[in-house]
Amino acid sequence: MAIRNPPIDVAAIDAGGRFTKDWYDRFKYLDTLQPLSDVDFTAVNAAIALKSNITRSINQIAGSTYTFVAGDAGNVCQFYSASAVTATIPPNSSVPFPFGTQIDLIQTGTGKVTLAQGSGVTIVSITSYKSLSAQYAAATLLKLDTNVWQLSGSLIA
Known part of the structure:
Protein backbone atom coordinates (compact mmCIF):
# COMPACT_ATOMS: atom_id res chain seq x y z
CA MET A 1 0.00 0.00 0.00
CA ALA A 2 1.31 3.44 -0.90
CA ILE A 3 1.40 5.85 2.02
CA ARG A 4 1.16 9.53 1.31
CA ASN A 5 1.09 12.57 3.53
CA PRO A 6 -2.38 14.05 3.52
CA PRO A 7 -2.41 17.73 2.61
CA ILE A 8 -2.39 20.03 5.62
CA ASP A 9 -5.85 21.34 4.76
CA VAL A 10 -7.41 17.84 4.82
CA ALA A 11 -9.30 17.20 8.05
CA ALA A 12 -7.97 14.33 10.14
CA ILE A 13 -11.36 13.61 11.75
CA ASP A 14 -14.58 13.07 9.80
CA ALA A 15 -18.09 14.16 10.82
CA GLY A 16 -18.53 10.89 12.75
CA GLY A 17 -15.46 11.52 14.90
CA ARG A 18 -13.30 8.93 13.09
CA PHE A 19 -9.94 9.40 11.37
CA THR A 20 -10.31 9.96 7.64
CA LYS A 21 -8.83 7.22 5.44
CA ASP A 22 -5.72 9.21 4.44
CA TRP A 23 -4.92 10.13 8.03
CA TYR A 24 -5.75 6.65 9.35
CA ASP A 25 -3.34 5.10 6.82
CA ARG A 26 -0.64 7.62 7.80
CA PHE A 27 -1.01 6.95 11.53
CA LYS A 28 -1.03 3.18 11.00
CA TYR A 29 2.21 3.49 9.01
CA LEU A 30 3.80 5.63 11.71
CA ASP A 31 2.68 3.09 14.30
CA THR A 32 4.74 0.43 12.49
CA LEU A 33 7.83 2.64 12.91
CA GLN A 34 7.25 3.34 16.61
CA PRO A 35 4.22 1.61 18.09
CA LEU A 36 2.40 4.02 20.36
CA SER A 37 2.01 1.23 22.89
CA ASP A 38 5.82 1.39 23.33
CA VAL A 39 5.83 5.11 24.16
CA ASP A 40 6.08 6.01 27.84
CA PHE A 41 3.77 9.03 27.82
CA THR A 42 4.27 9.53 31.56
CA ALA A 43 7.98 10.16 30.97
CA VAL A 44 7.24 12.36 27.94
CA ASN A 45 4.78 14.48 29.92
CA ALA A 46 7.24 14.76 32.84
CA ALA A 47 9.99 15.96 30.50
CA ILE A 48 7.67 18.52 28.93
CA ALA A 49 6.63 19.76 32.38
CA LEU A 50 10.29 20.37 33.28
CA LYS A 51 10.81 22.52 30.19
CA SER A 52 7.55 24.48 30.36
CA ASN A 53 6.86 27.76 32.05
CA ILE A 54 10.49 28.56 32.83
CA THR A 55 10.88 31.97 34.38
CA ARG A 56 14.36 33.42 34.40
CA SER A 57 15.71 35.90 36.90
Missing part, protein backbone atom coordinates in the same frame (compact mmCIF):
# COMPACT_ATOMS: atom_id res chain seq x y z
CA ILE A 58 16.48 39.45 35.82
CA ASN A 59 19.56 40.97 37.39
CA GLN A 60 19.02 44.74 37.24
CA ILE A 61 22.36 46.53 37.02
CA ALA A 62 22.53 50.29 37.65
CA GLY A 63 26.28 50.92 37.86
CA SER A 64 28.83 51.81 35.23
CA THR A 65 30.89 48.63 35.75
CA TYR A 66 29.83 45.04 36.24
CA THR A 67 31.55 41.67 36.34
CA PHE A 68 29.40 38.63 35.59
CA VAL A 69 28.83 36.17 38.45
CA ALA A 70 27.77 32.52 38.57
CA GLY A 71 24.17 33.53 39.33
CA ASP A 72 23.91 35.22 35.92
CA ALA A 73 24.09 31.85 34.13
CA GLY A 74 20.85 31.18 32.28
CA ASN A 75 19.39 34.52 33.32
CA VAL A 76 19.02 38.08 32.04
CA CYS A 77 21.26 41.03 32.90
CA GLN A 78 19.40 44.30 32.43
CA PHE A 79 21.61 47.39 32.29
CA TYR A 80 19.68 50.57 32.98
CA SER A 81 22.38 53.18 33.53
CA ALA A 82 22.33 56.59 31.84
CA SER A 83 26.16 56.41 31.77
CA ALA A 84 28.33 54.09 29.69
CA VAL A 85 28.66 50.59 31.18
CA THR A 86 31.56 48.15 30.98
CA ALA A 87 30.51 44.55 31.67
CA THR A 88 33.42 42.17 32.15
CA ILE A 89 33.44 38.44 31.51
CA PRO A 90 35.70 36.96 34.21
CA PRO A 91 38.24 34.23 33.40
CA ASN A 92 37.24 30.62 33.96
CA SER A 93 39.69 30.48 36.90
CA SER A 94 37.53 33.08 38.73
CA VAL A 95 34.04 31.97 37.70
CA PRO A 96 33.97 28.49 36.09
CA PHE A 97 30.79 28.81 34.05
CA PRO A 98 29.99 25.45 32.39
CA PHE A 99 30.32 25.20 28.60
CA GLY A 100 27.02 26.16 27.01
CA THR A 101 26.22 28.78 29.66
CA GLN A 102 23.99 31.47 28.20
CA ILE A 103 23.55 34.97 29.60
CA ASP A 104 21.10 37.35 27.94
CA LEU A 105 21.80 41.08 28.00
CA ILE A 106 19.39 43.99 27.65
CA GLN A 107 20.33 47.67 27.55
CA THR A 108 17.30 49.53 28.87
CA GLY A 109 19.25 52.64 29.86
CA THR A 110 20.77 55.20 27.53
CA GLY A 111 24.34 54.32 28.60
CA LYS A 112 26.16 52.25 25.98
CA VAL A 113 26.91 48.72 27.26
CA THR A 114 30.31 47.38 26.19
CA LEU A 115 31.58 43.87 26.96
CA ALA A 116 35.15 43.55 28.23
CA GLN A 117 37.36 40.47 28.28
CA GLY A 118 38.73 39.42 31.66
CA SER A 119 42.30 38.09 31.82
CA GLY A 120 42.69 35.39 29.16
CA VAL A 121 39.07 35.66 27.99
CA THR A 122 38.20 35.93 24.30
CA ILE A 123 34.90 37.31 23.06
CA VAL A 124 34.08 36.36 19.47
CA SER A 125 31.41 38.24 17.58
CA ILE A 126 30.54 39.38 14.10
CA THR A 127 33.06 42.04 12.97
CA SER A 128 34.47 41.85 16.53
CA TYR A 129 31.71 44.17 17.80
CA LYS A 130 31.42 44.18 21.59
CA SER A 131 28.79 46.84 22.38
CA LEU A 132 25.02 46.75 22.39
CA SER A 133 23.73 48.98 19.62
CA ALA A 134 21.32 51.28 21.46
CA GLN A 135 18.76 51.61 24.23
CA TYR A 136 16.50 48.52 24.25
CA ALA A 137 19.04 46.47 22.28
CA ALA A 138 19.56 42.87 23.35
CA ALA A 139 22.37 40.35 22.97
CA THR A 140 23.37 36.90 24.18
CA LEU A 141 26.65 35.57 25.56
CA LEU A 142 27.28 31.85 25.03
CA LYS A 143 30.29 30.07 26.54
CA LEU A 144 31.93 27.96 23.85
CA ASP A 145 35.20 26.94 25.50
CA THR A 146 37.18 27.45 28.71
CA ASN A 147 37.71 31.18 28.15
CA VAL A 148 35.85 31.72 24.86
CA TRP A 149 32.44 33.41 24.68
CA GLN A 150 30.26 34.08 21.62
CA LEU A 151 28.48 37.44 21.66
CA SER A 152 25.57 37.80 19.27
CA GLY A 153 22.65 40.17 18.93
CA SER A 154 22.13 43.84 18.21
CA LEU A 155 25.76 45.00 18.29
CA ILE A 156 27.95 47.90 17.19
CA ALA A 157 31.65 48.71 17.34
Whole structure:
Protein backbone atom coordinates (compact mmCIF):
# COMPACT_ATOMS: atom_id res chain seq x y z
CA MET A 1 0.00 0.00 0.00
CA ALA A 2 1.31 3.44 -0.90
CA ILE A 3 1.40 5.85 2.02
CA ARG A 4 1.16 9.53 1.31
CA ASN A 5 1.09 12.57 3.53
CA PRO A 6 -2.38 14.05 3.52
CA PRO A 7 -2.41 17.73 2.61
CA ILE A 8 -2.39 20.03 5.62
CA ASP A 9 -5.85 21.34 4.76
CA VAL A 10 -7.41 17.84 4.82
CA ALA A 11 -9.30 17.20 8.05
CA ALA A 12 -7.97 14.33 10.14
CA ILE A 13 -11.36 13.61 11.75
CA ASP A 14 -14.58 13.07 9.80
CA ALA A 15 -18.09 14.16 10.82
CA GLY A 16 -18.53 10.89 12.75
CA GLY A 17 -15.46 11.52 14.90
CA ARG A 18 -13.30 8.93 13.09
CA PHE A 19 -9.94 9.40 11.37
CA THR A 20 -10.31 9.96 7.64
CA LYS A 21 -8.83 7.22 5.44
CA ASP A 22 -5.72 9.21 4.44
CA TRP A 23 -4.92 10.13 8.03
CA TYR A 24 -5.75 6.65 9.35
CA ASP A 25 -3.34 5.10 6.82
CA ARG A 26 -0.64 7.62 7.80
CA PHE A 27 -1.01 6.95 11.53
CA LYS A 28 -1.03 3.18 11.00
CA TYR A 29 2.21 3.49 9.01
CA LEU A 30 3.80 5.63 11.71
CA ASP A 31 2.68 3.09 14.30
CA THR A 32 4.74 0.43 12.49
CA LEU A 33 7.83 2.64 12.91
CA GLN A 34 7.25 3.34 16.61
CA PRO A 35 4.22 1.61 18.09
CA LEU A 36 2.40 4.02 20.36
CA SER A 37 2.01 1.23 22.89
CA ASP A 38 5.82 1.39 23.33
CA VAL A 39 5.83 5.11 24.16
CA ASP A 40 6.08 6.01 27.84
CA PHE A 41 3.77 9.03 27.82
CA THR A 42 4.27 9.53 31.56
CA ALA A 43 7.98 10.16 30.97
CA VAL A 44 7.24 12.36 27.94
CA ASN A 45 4.78 14.48 29.92
CA ALA A 46 7.24 14.76 32.84
CA ALA A 47 9.99 15.96 30.50
CA ILE A 48 7.67 18.52 28.93
CA ALA A 49 6.63 19.76 32.38
CA LEU A 50 10.29 20.37 33.28
CA LYS A 51 10.81 22.52 30.19
CA SER A 52 7.55 24.48 30.36
CA ASN A 53 6.86 27.76 32.05
CA ILE A 54 10.49 28.56 32.83
CA THR A 55 10.88 31.97 34.38
CA ARG A 56 14.36 33.42 34.40
CA SER A 57 15.71 35.90 36.90
CA ILE A 58 16.48 39.45 35.82
CA ASN A 59 19.56 40.97 37.39
CA GLN A 60 19.02 44.74 37.24
CA ILE A 61 22.36 46.53 37.02
CA ALA A 62 22.53 50.29 37.65
CA GLY A 63 26.28 50.92 37.86
CA SER A 64 28.83 51.81 35.23
CA THR A 65 30.89 48.63 35.75
CA TYR A 66 29.83 45.04 36.24
CA THR A 67 31.55 41.67 36.34
CA PHE A 68 29.40 38.63 35.59
CA VAL A 69 28.83 36.17 38.45
CA ALA A 70 27.77 32.52 38.57
CA GLY A 71 24.17 33.53 39.33
CA ASP A 72 23.91 35.22 35.92
CA ALA A 73 24.09 31.85 34.13
CA GLY A 74 20.85 31.18 32.28
CA ASN A 75 19.39 34.52 33.32
CA VAL A 76 19.02 38.08 32.04
CA CYS A 77 21.26 41.03 32.90
CA GLN A 78 19.40 44.30 32.43
CA PHE A 79 21.61 47.39 32.29
CA TYR A 80 19.68 50.57 32.98
CA SER A 81 22.38 53.18 33.53
CA ALA A 82 22.33 56.59 31.84
CA SER A 83 26.16 56.41 31.77
CA ALA A 84 28.33 54.09 29.69
CA VAL A 85 28.66 50.59 31.18
CA THR A 86 31.56 48.15 30.98
CA ALA A 87 30.51 44.55 31.67
CA THR A 88 33.42 42.17 32.15
CA ILE A 89 33.44 38.44 31.51
CA PRO A 90 35.70 36.96 34.21
CA PRO A 91 38.24 34.23 33.40
CA ASN A 92 37.24 30.62 33.96
CA SER A 93 39.69 30.48 36.90
CA SER A 94 37.53 33.08 38.73
CA VAL A 95 34.04 31.97 37.70
CA PRO A 96 33.97 28.49 36.09
CA PHE A 97 30.79 28.81 34.05
CA PRO A 98 29.99 25.45 32.39
CA PHE A 99 30.32 25.20 28.60
CA GLY A 100 27.02 26.16 27.01
CA THR A 101 26.22 28.78 29.66
CA GLN A 102 23.99 31.47 28.20
CA ILE A 103 23.55 34.97 29.60
CA ASP A 104 21.10 37.35 27.94
CA LEU A 105 21.80 41.08 28.00
CA ILE A 106 19.39 43.99 27.65
CA GLN A 107 20.33 47.67 27.55
CA THR A 108 17.30 49.53 28.87
CA GLY A 109 19.25 52.64 29.86
CA THR A 110 20.77 55.20 27.53
CA GLY A 111 24.34 54.32 28.60
CA LYS A 112 26.16 52.25 25.98
CA VAL A 113 26.91 48.72 27.26
CA THR A 114 30.31 47.38 26.19
CA LEU A 115 31.58 43.87 26.96
CA ALA A 116 35.15 43.55 28.23
CA GLN A 117 37.36 40.47 28.28
CA GLY A 118 38.73 39.42 31.66
CA SER A 119 42.30 38.09 31.82
CA GLY A 120 42.69 35.39 29.16
CA VAL A 121 39.07 35.66 27.99
CA THR A 122 38.20 35.93 24.30
CA ILE A 123 34.90 37.31 23.06
CA VAL A 124 34.08 36.36 19.47
CA SER A 125 31.41 38.24 17.58
CA ILE A 126 30.54 39.38 14.10
CA THR A 127 33.06 42.04 12.97
CA SER A 128 34.47 41.85 16.53
CA TYR A 129 31.71 44.17 17.80
CA LYS A 130 31.42 44.18 21.59
CA SER A 131 28.79 46.84 22.38
CA LEU A 132 25.02 46.75 22.39
CA SER A 133 23.73 48.98 19.62
CA ALA A 134 21.32 51.28 21.46
CA GLN A 135 18.76 51.61 24.23
CA TYR A 136 16.50 48.52 24.25
CA ALA A 137 19.04 46.47 22.28
CA ALA A 138 19.56 42.87 23.35
CA ALA A 139 22.37 40.35 22.97
CA THR A 140 23.37 36.90 24.18
CA LEU A 141 26.65 35.57 25.56
CA LEU A 142 27.28 31.85 25.03
CA LYS A 143 30.29 30.07 26.54
CA LEU A 144 31.93 27.96 23.85
CA ASP A 145 35.20 26.94 25.50
CA THR A 146 37.18 27.45 28.71
CA ASN A 147 37.71 31.18 28.15
CA VAL A 148 35.85 31.72 24.86
CA TRP A 149 32.44 33.41 24.68
CA GLN A 150 30.26 34.08 21.62
CA LEU A 151 28.48 37.44 21.66
CA SER A 152 25.57 37.80 19.27
CA GLY A 153 22.65 40.17 18.93
CA SER A 154 22.13 43.84 18.21
CA LEU A 155 25.76 45.00 18.29
CA ILE A 156 27.95 47.90 17.19
CA ALA A 157 31.65 48.71 17.34
